[in-house]
Amino acid sequence: MDEVQNQAQILVDKNSKGKERDWRGRKIASLKLSEVFQALDYKETMVERVTSCAEALRFIKQPDGHLKLYQAFFCKNKLCQMCNWRRSMKYSYQTARIVDEAMKQQPKGRFLFLTLTVKNIEGEKLSDTLSALTQAFNRLFK
Numbered sequence: 001m002d003e004v005q006n007q008a009q010i011l012v013d014k015n016s017k018g019k020e021r022d023w024r025g026r027k028i029a030s031l032k033l034s035e036v037f038q039a040l041d042y043k044e045t046m047v048e049r050v051t052s053c054a055e056a057l058r059f060i061k062q063p064d065g066h067l068k069l070y071q072a073f074f075c076k077n078k079l080c081q082m083c084n085w086r087r088s089m090k091y092s093y094q095t096a097r098i099v100d101e102a103m104k105q106q107p108k109g110r111f112l113f114l115t116l117t118v119k120n121i122e123g124e125k126l127s128d129t130l131s132a133l134t135q136a137f138n139r140l141f142k
């Protein structure tokens, strides 16, 4: 190991627009979540997973100086702020790829944002309502 690797460094990771990514704040939030889980007597394995979420991160420095995440462990808990942030970045990336491909295939195409909803229902009507929604959705696209 050379001298630089032995020195403790505070992580500075910036996105493509130069904005600093708040790894520290999200890690603190995941630790608070694990404390809540512990206080609520959640399974020890779940508490440990959230506690160790993003505990060690390995980055590779790119030729342009940016850091690229190379190796990490994430708990993937739906309430974990760290994992929700990672998940939202993944969905954003995937959506951008889909939009790029759609624009390539249909250059004159336009996007519509459509929300389909129904009035709230009682639990026992859920199955029938979901079936009706699926049928209506299929009718719409035929």
Ligand SMILES: [Zn+2]
Pocket: 030, 050, 053, 054, 074, 075, 076, 077, 080, 081, 082, 083
């Ligand atoms: Zn997590």
